Amino acid sequence: MDAHRKQRQAQHPSLTITDMYNVLEKLRSGEALSAKEQKTHEQGLVSILLQLHTELDAAVAAAYGWPANLPEEEILERLVALNKERAAEEARGLVRWLRPEYQNPQGTQQTEIGLSTKTKVAKATAKETLAWPKTLSEQAQAVQRALQLHERPATAEDLLYQFKPVAKPQQGQRLQQIDSLLQTLHGLGLLRKTELEQYVK
Structure with missing residues (x-):
């Protein structure tokens, strides 16, 4: 998870952790993304980040x-x-x-x-x-x-x-x-x- 975030930030220096997690929360809630958030989603591969969190949550519960x-x-x-x-x-x-x-x-x-x-x-x-x-x-x-x-x-x-x-x-x-x-x-x-x-x- 940390490697994923660092890799995306290395490729997109303007990408912030806050931006990625704001988009992640919108994905969880099903809210529509703005044009700026869509760009963050693409640069940060936020859907993959969400999947990593989902898998971690499941492992913790297990x-x-x-x-x-x-x-x-x-x-x-x-x-x-x-x-x-x-x-x-x-x-x-x-x-x-x-x-x-x-x-x-x-x-x-x-x-x-x-x-x-x-x-x-x-x-x-x-x-x-x-x-x-x-x-x-x-x-x-x-x-x-x-x-x-x-x-x-x-x-x-x-x-x-x-x-x-x-x-x-x-x-x-x-x-x-x-x-x-x-x-x-x-x-x-x-x-x-x-x-x-x-x-x-």
Whole structure:
């Protein structure tokens, strides 16, 4: 997303982030664009930027185990409830570290992040081969499960083989999808990244 914005601004120096996001909000609301906004839309490829945000929102929702199309009010209600739940857990001494190598250098075992046991990624067995889901939210959950199945730090290429094989021409696209989801989950604090560029729960 950041690379997309920087690339468009490099090609069009007068293009601003504010202009792009004003147009993005109009696209979301279905409002008609003015001639100036249409130019911004074309220079900034704002439809692609909107798609990137939509995919990121879906991945975030999947990480929490929530539907991707929740209204803003319900998202806020759920976050408030989650905050209360976490505060109660920490009062009992249960801390869910996001970056244990910095927050918990003593090595106390980190508990799994999730809203409840209902939304945790199911445990996988060593013999299990995973199907690749159709929706982005299910794909995010499948990647987390594949990482559990791998049972050690893994790259996107390692996890590729945890899924049912695809035709060779499609492997590059699948690998890119897995890598993108790993980066998103890492950015959300749901995965850790090692010095060897591998991911681990």
